[in-house]
Amino acid sequence: MALTPLDRALIAATQGGLPLVPRPYDAVGAPLGLSGTQVRQRLQQMLADGLVRRIGAVPNHYRLGYVANGMSVWDVDDARLDALAPRVAALAFVSHCYRRPRHLPHWPYNLFAMLHGTSHAAVRAQADTVAALLQDACRGHDILYSTAILKKTGLRLKE
Template sequence: MTALDPLDRQLIAATQSGLPLVPQPYEALGAMLGISSPEVQERLASMLERGLIRRIGAVANHYRLGYTANGMTVWDVDDAQVDALGERVGALPGVSHCYRRPRALPAWPYNLFVMLHGHSREEVERQAKAVAAVLGEACRGHDILYSTQVLKKTGLRLAMP
């Protein structure tokens, strides 16, 4: 594991709750840390390359955007086709997550998980029909598991001395 220098630790501490919500977030971070925007970007890119951070991306709060019907759809898909079909499903509108998981037979036959977001359950069910159309005869069954509560999503937090 590569050690973090003090400036990298400060940069992680400044971003672990999210980037500043301003038009130029890297400039704002640079101003906070006393470095230039290009240095902020170079340090983040270096940490990505070294595996110290996994990604930089937006995490939407679906409920605040009006998507109150959120359903994890689970699919029993032919193992020989699940990877290729999963790639196609992941590109569909409304899909925020699409991944393969091992089955837990006999109780859990599902191996493809697809998170769908809609303004209503009817909208999610329409999206599920679009997923089913892509999966075709490779799909042997599915279900929709709707969210019942909102959990706070956070990433790793560094303990700062």
Template sequence: MALSEFDRALIEATQAGLPLVARPYEALGALLGVAGERVRERLAEMQAEGLIRRIGAVPHHYRLGWTANGMSVWDVDDAQVDALGERVGALAGVSHCYRRPRRLPLWPYNLFAMLHGRSRAEVEREARAVAELLGPACRGHDILYSSAVLKKTGLRLQAGARGAVLSGS
């Protein structure tokens, strides 16, 4: 699907985040020469069309004091992993949860859940709650703690030799 000139300008204006002001759509509208309501409408349309996935806040866990972040990995019975993964993903201490293929014999884990805490003890308490929820369907787990904060970005429009291209990390 080809992007209109307005779509491209709107994406470029929002790809680093919405302005941190009381009325961000109006601020973007002023930048783009349209009403703030048009910005809100077009973003909603782009979301409905699948051009953008979501609009939401992305907290910086470390700045909020959540410095003991750990990716918990779980070896869960394949017949139950989808249903149990839904329940794990709904836990308050889990920011994201997803299924991944095992890489046997070295990597038996098929369920991943990111846990956050102010200390490793908090993360380990969260992991115990996950283990309790998984019950006998879980054959093993581990916690892989973050050792560095990496810059994460969504897709970005970039001007290239052959027009705009998407990139991301």
């Protein structure tokens, strides 16, 4: 499905984030001759059509006080992973959770869950909760802590 000129204009207007004003969709729409309602409706339709995958906030965990950010990696029995992974993903402290292929013999992990805490001890406690949920389906795990903040950006259209 091709982007319409309006779709391109909306993506260009929002690709750097929504303006931090009381009525951001009105602010996005004004230069395009659209109301905030029209902007929301078109973005919703773009989501429904699959032109846009998601619209969401990208928090800066460090500024929120979550200075210990760890990707927990788990070696989970493949036969039980499909049943257990949604339960891990549903934990309130897990921001990302997904299955990845193993790369044996060096990388046995097939389940990744991003954990955020105010300290390494807090993240380890969260990992203990995940381990208790996985029980004997888990053969091992590790936590890989972030050491730098990478710039997170969404879709960028080339002019």
